[in-house]
Amino acid sequence: MPKAASKTAPNTTPKTAPKAAPKPAGRIAGVLLDLSGVVFVGDAAIGEAVASLRDLRASGLPLRFVTNTTSKPLRALLEQLRRLGIEAGSRDIVTPATAARRLVRERGLSPRLVVHPDLLEDFAPPPARPADAVILGDAGRAFSYEALNEAFRLIEGGAAFIALARNRTFKDADGQLSLDAGPFVAALEYATRRDALLIGKPSAAFYAAAVADLGTAARETAMIGDDVEADVAGALEAGMAGLLVRTGKYKHGDEGRIDPGPTATLADLRQAVDWVLERR
Structure with a gap:
């Protein structure tokens, strides 16, 4: 079972002390x-x-x-690779959404999905009962005060808090960096004083x-x-x-x-x- 991620992101502050030399790589299989x-x-x-x-x-x-990537479903990723001339099957790609779907099934959760609308096809329809989990990914334009506040209230009320990823940024189609899911995960962690369970x-x-x-x-x-x-x-x-x-x-x-x-x-x-x- 995945362990809860710490609120603290990996330390990225430059250190004054000498860095440890990376271990030489042996055989790659x-x-x-x-x-x-x-x-x-x-x-x-x-x-x-x-x-x-x-x-x-x-x-x-x-x-x-x-x-x-939590803004594209598995189907779209496979289609994109094939358009580029790269053959791949569904087993060749590991995504946070597929891992989260398995976790939801194993735990019998009824999730509130705060994800990109295109990603919804990678999840089964939630059970017809009140949400007892929040799953947050890169929702893109679906990020709104209303959506985040609803997620906050659910988590504050005891719902499981699951993050598909916590990357800071991604390289967008226009060549510029854009906000990824991480800043929104951090905001909800700060507001609820709870650590997200990181899937990706x-x-x-x-x-x-x-x-x-x-x-x-x-x-x-x-x-x-x-x-x-x-x-x-x-x-x-x-x-x-x-x-x-x-x-x-x-x-x-x-x-x-x-x-x-x-x-x-x-x-x-x-x-x-x-x-x-x-x-x-």
């Missing part, structure tokens, strides 16, 4: 990789991402796409489930992402190699914001795949 900001931005592939994934699949290494990255349970599905040991698995907190720090904490790419939301100096630092910082997915293939 499987790969997890982010989608938005690594494979594509908006509707366009990034650089040689499509060819890089083709090479990775040809190597025989198992891979899964692990994304904190960097939740240890989320990574453990992805690695188990991949069928590899964590120490032989590499995670490729553009978010130094959710992707890289989370992977390192889970015992994996954490590869940071300088695409998507990456900003200059991000690799110095976590301790220990990334296993490797690379220009893009092309370089990350080459790094992995050298260690297979």
Whole structure:
């Protein structure tokens, strides 16, 4: 069962003390990789991402796409990959929404969904009884005072508080950074004085489930992402190699914001795949 996330985000304050050197990576037997900001931005592939994934699949290494995207349903993600020429099935993508749906079923919850309208198809219709849980993701324009205040009142009244993700920002289709779900999760945590149960990255349970599905040991698995907190720090904490790419939301100096630092910082997915293939 996923553990409640701390209110405190991963420490991103630069330290004056020397950072611990990342452990050298050994054999790599499987790969997890982010989608938005690594494979594509908006509707366009990034650089040689499509060819890089083709090479990775040809190597025989198992891979899964692990994304904190909570504004698109699984169906839309699969369609987007196929439009880009990337073959993928529903088992190839691990999302917070699919994990939350399983949790709701296991616990018999009746959730109030504060999510993007497009994501509703990934959830079963809630039972016809009062809500006893709030599930919050990137609701986009559906974020409103009314929606957040309703969520606040439910949580204040004892409802379970479940966050699909707590990323700070994402690289939007216009090339600019936009607010992700994290600031809204933090606002409700502050108002209710309660920690959200985090379902997506960097939740240890989320990574453990992805690695188990991949069928590899964590120490032989590499995670490729553009978010130094959710992707890289989370992977390192889970015992994996954490590869940071300088695409998507990456900003200059991000690799110095976590301790220990990334296993490797690379220009893009092309370089990350080459790094992995050298260690297979």
